[in-house]
Amino acid sequence: MFRHAFLACIALALAVSVSGCRNPFQPATPELPTGLPVIENFSSPDSLLTTMANAVMKKGTSGRNAYYHALADSTGGLTPGFYAVPYPAVADAWRLTAQRDPPNPWNLPLEKLFYDYLIAVLPGFTYSFAWAHDNTQSVDILDDGAGTALYHRYYELQASSADGLTIKTIAVGYADLYMLKVNSRWYLTRWEDRVGKDQSLADPEQRSMGWRRLDSTTSQ
Amino acid sequence: MVSGFLESDSLPGMARSKRLTLLLLPLSLTLLTHTLPGRAQQAVSARFAFSDTTLLRDTLDLHFDRLFPTADSLQMTPDTLRALMIRYRLVVPRMSIARLLQLADSLSLPVDSVGPVFDRERYNPLTNGGAHRSLTDFQYTSGYDIQRTTTTWTNGSQYRLVRGPTYLNNLTNVELQRFTSSGAVTQRQNREATTEAGLTLNRSVSFGGRSYQLRFFSIDPGSPTTQDETKNEYSLTARAKKGNKAVLTEANLASGWLDDHSTAAIKQGFSGSADGKVRIQRGTTFSHDLSGTLTGNLSRSRTPGQQIDLNTHDFSTNLRGNLAVLPNAPLGLNVNYAFRHTRVETPITIVRYDTTLTPLTRIDTVDVGLINRIVNRGKSGDATLRMRLDNDRYLTLTGNLGLSDSPTGTRKDGSGKTTLRWLIAGAALDANYSDTRGTSVFTRQRGGGGYLEHDLSRAADGQLVRTLGRRFVTKLIASIGLDQYRYVAQADSATPPSPRDAYRQLYRVELSYNPSEKMTSGVVVQVGLTRDINILSSTTGSNDDVRSYRGEWRWNYRLFHSLTVTQNNQLTADYQQYPFVSARNALSLNHNTLTSLSAHLPGNFFIDVQHNTSRLPRGSYLPAADGLNYLQLSDDSRNYTLSSSIRYQPAPALGIHVEPHYTSSERSGTVNGVQTKQRTDMGMDFSGGVDLNWKVGPKGQLTGRVSRSYSDPRTINYLNGVGTLTPRAETDFWIGNLQLSWSL
Known part of the structure; x- marks a missing residue:
């Protein structure tokens, strides 16, 4: 009886296999991705800054990881830690507005929290981040042998609504960016923020990244 | 089989070839078993x-x-x-x-x-039919365990006295622990004693009284609160046991006074418990076991430091049953079922903070006169139908259902499983298929939850083992599985996880060659695929497929009567492919060789030596000038380990062990085509000591191990090709445990 039952089971399995019924182990077909993840490239100071810009524009997990990976982390023992320094006039103005002292120093943990704040300033908007040479400063310094670099950059972060009719500036300003090369890989170690001479500190449309950093502490 | 796997990996349009593979697999296995020699029934x-x-x-x-x-x-x-x-x-x-x-x-x-x-x-007075006798039994155990940052001292005693119809039992345990971390010492002390005395009236009934004391004390410099608890429980007990082989019943009752002071609440009141068991058996055709437990207390409770007493009722029910029909017959049925319900009530206090200050400052604690009730419920059942000729030929069908409910949510699940085991022409076939479905409801609380999760898990696997002649044994394994997770938000603000699938398949062939008692050898080839599939477009960028190819060769040779060599060589290649981001495709390789020498020398000397080498290159596929992607190494690790264990046992009570262990590893990275050394690690660990198994007097025993452990790791970090040696960081400490047991 059992031999017959066994043979019946085998026959049933074969019949099911050839009958063309739905494969019970067929996984779902994924949707096509809406955008590619950020490709992390830290092989030169320029590619590091491009990766950071893409990270801000991409948002999401991929962007967050790329942004974090661009920053120097002293816990690994190979590099010093990352620090950001706000422009003194911005820090003073923010102190008056927020009625509290700015965090000092601005280190890696605060910068990681800042990324999540920054990409959520206008959640439904598409971000556009651009670097440009800072013509108000001397030329960039790059010493590949010593593995150090100091770049002066103008930056602008804009957000556009889904219909493209509304465009807002989230951050605009200047930055002196100190970078360090370790084992052929570049890290951002210091961001010294500045604002332009004609930039209004009272205008919400002309906030610098330094101001946005300080603002991020009020939302935590 | 390998080609079938590769074909099935092809993208859309290959569903038909997959079905063909499924069809061809059992057919090819069956043909293989029929064409091989030695079809006689195996002795084992x-x-x-x-x-x-x-x-x-x-x-x-x-x-x-x-x-x-x-x-x-x-x-x-x-x-x-x-x-x-x-x-x-x-x-x-x-x-x-x-x-x-x-x-x-x-x-x-x-x-x-x-x-x-x-x-x-042993401590049940009704054991041995409640026979009146004279008995004094005492056991004492003391143990001391010391590790690098932890010491534990335990003391325990068991005392049993029987004089005619009277009995006295006592169980005492004391455990004192110290943890050292960053210069701070954490202490945990637990003391428990249970004493019961009573009278055995006859073979079926006994009465008595029981006391239970608990003292828990802790000091943790890193924690603002303690977990201290003082608990006293005094109760009257009754036991009853009656029956024979056909019907057996047991019941135990206890009721008395509870006084519990813990950091969560102070509870004082009446407590009680009842548990029982009924077993009905009709020869070998039918048996039914039912056991249940009820525990609870009616207490006046308050939070420590507060004044208002509240009525709280804790209650717990647990019921389990098993029904077995024709357990030894060719056709049998087994059914299990269980119900449980627990309710715990504690008074609520509200802590008030001044939110105008930074950081927030605690003002006071307010007793609001309310009770927090935590209820957990669950029920489950399963049934198994077994059709069995013998242990090598049977088919089982199993189904189960479950429901659980707790403050964090509810879960319903059901599953079915089929197991087939059969001997076909001397080959042992094992095949399993299972299908599990569940629905979990995550209650919206503390910013999380608020959604449903539907999960499905299907798996099928088969294994065929056959001996070929006298010296070869083959094993063929194939498995496939799919897990699916889908989510439905139940609150507007809920953010459920992204829906996803996980797929896996594996084929494995093993061949073992046993030419003589002195030598054995075997090879393994394994091919596997795992796929992580996120469904929504916002998350599919991280989807990946990992195709694993593994080859293994092992051999074992007895060089002399007391010296055996074993070697295991493994090669593994994991191809990680991102279907939507080919720029992230990567390859990990691993070559591992493990060689062992095991010797048993005259004079009770045992020596084991192990040498392990492994190399783990890893790289990504990057575009070259011709537009094609080529593998470029991103990092490369080489690891070496040499360890040995030398044991000498001059007497049964004493053993001496020495265990040196040396490791070395080098890691290099490649950026922009240039390979540079990044890190070198070297380390020497040494452990040596004695093992004791000593008789202390006629009824005592001292057992344990005491060792000295020494470790000296060094690391060289390379910065732009220049190495920096880290400072020496030796560790040297004693570890061990000793246990003394003594009985009267």
Whole structure:
């Protein structure tokens, strides 16, 4: 009886296999991705800054990881830690507005929290981040042998609504960016923020990244 | 099979070839078994031809005859059965597999419950039919365990006195622990004592009184609160046991006074518990076991430091049953069911903070006169229908249903499973198919939850083992599985996880060659695929497929009577492919060789030496000038380990061990085509000491191990090709544990 039952089971399995019924182990077909993840490239100071810009524009997990990976982390023992320094006039103005002292120093943990704040300033908007040479400063310094670099950059972060009719500036300003090369890989170690001479500190449309950093502490 | 796998990996349009592969697999296996020589029935089932006999090497004077078939029959792993025997050897006299099975059968228990029940029943006054006798039994155990940052001192005693119809039992345990971390010392002290005295009226009934004391004390410099607890419970007890082989009933009652002071609440009131068991058996055709427990208390409770007492009712019910119909017949049915319900009530206090200050400052604690009630409920059931010719030929069908409910949510699940085991022309076939579905409701709380999760898990696997002639054994394995998770938000603000699938398949071929007792050898080829599939477009960028190819060759050769060499070589390649981001495709390789020398020299010297080398290159596929992607190494690690264990046993009571261990590893990274050394690690660990198994007087025993451990790791970090040696960081400490046991 059992031999017959066994043979019946085998026959049933074969019949099911050839009958063309739905494969019970067929996984779902994924949707096509809406955008590619950020490709992390830290092989030169320029590619590091491009990766950071893409990270801000991409948002999401991929962007967050790329942004974090661009920053120097002293816990690994190979590099010093990352620090950001706000422009003194911005820090003073923010102190008056927020009625509290700015965090000092601005280190890696605060910068990681800042990324999540920054990409959520206008959640439904598409971000556009651009670097440009800072013509108000001397030329960039790059010493590949010593593995150090100091770049002066103008930056602008804009957000556009889904219909493209509304465009807002989230951050605009200047930055002196100190970078360090370790084992052929570049890290951002210091961001010294500045604002332009004609930039209004009272205008919400002309906030610098330094101001946005300080603002991020009020939302935590 | 390998080609079938590769074809099935092709993208859309290949569903037909997958079905063909499914069809061809059993056919090819069946043909293979019919064309091979040596079709006569094997004396020992081929199913256990690959059993690892190293499990049998033990020094506790235990024998594990028929370990693998017995474990297989009990549907547990051989090492679990072996571990149970070692654990119970002090409780169950003359321990052997046959003895363990006999006791499990006699007590109507699963084998993993024999030890605890055997130990517990020693203190049941109705054991041995409540026979009046004179007995004094006392056991004392003291142990001290010291590790690098932890010390534990335990003291325990068991006292049993029987004088005619009266009895007195006492169990006392004291455990004192110290943890050192960052210069701070954490202490935990637990003291428990249970004492019961009473009178055995006849073979079926006894009465008595029981007291239970608990003292828990802790100091943790890193924690603002403690977990201290002082608990006293005094109760009157009654036991009853009646029945014969056909019907057996047991009931235990306890009721009394509870006084519990913990950091969560102070509870004072009446407590009670009742548990019972009914077993009905009709020969070998039918048996039904039903056991249940009720515990609860009616208390006046308050939070420590507060004044208002509230009425709280804690209650717990647990009911379990098992129905077995024709357990030894060719067609049998087994049904299990369980219900549980617990309710715990504690007073609520509200802590008020001043939110205008930074950081927030605590103002006070307010007693609001409310009770927090936590309820957990659950019920489950399963049924198994078994059609069985013998242990090598059967088919089982199993289904189960479950429901659980707790403050964090509810879960309903159901599953079905089919297991087929058959011998086909001397080949042992095992096939399984299972399908599990569940729905979990995550309650919206603390910013999380608020959604439903529907999960589905399907798996099928098959294994065919066959001996070929006298010297070859083959094993073919194939498996496939799919897990699916889907979510439905139940609140507007809820953010459920992204829906996803996980797919896996594996094919494996093993061939073992056993030319003589001196030498064995074997090869393994394995091909696998795992796919992580996120469904929504926002998350599919991280989807990946990992195709693993693995080859293994192992051999074992006995050079001399007391010297054996074993070597295992493995090659693994994991191709990680991102279907939507080919720029992230990567390859990980691993080559590992493990060589072992094992020697037993005259004079009770045992030497084991192991040498392990591994190389792990890893890289990504990057575009070259010709537009094609080529593998470029991103990092490369080489690891070496040399370890040995030397043991000398001059006497049964004393053993000496020395265990040096050396490791070395080098890691290099490649950026922009340039390979540079990044890190070198070297380390020397050494451990040496003595093992004791000493008789202290006629009834005492001192056992344990005391060792000195020394470690000296060094690291060189390379910065732009220049190495920096880290400072020496030696660690040197004693570790050990000693246990003294003594009985009257």
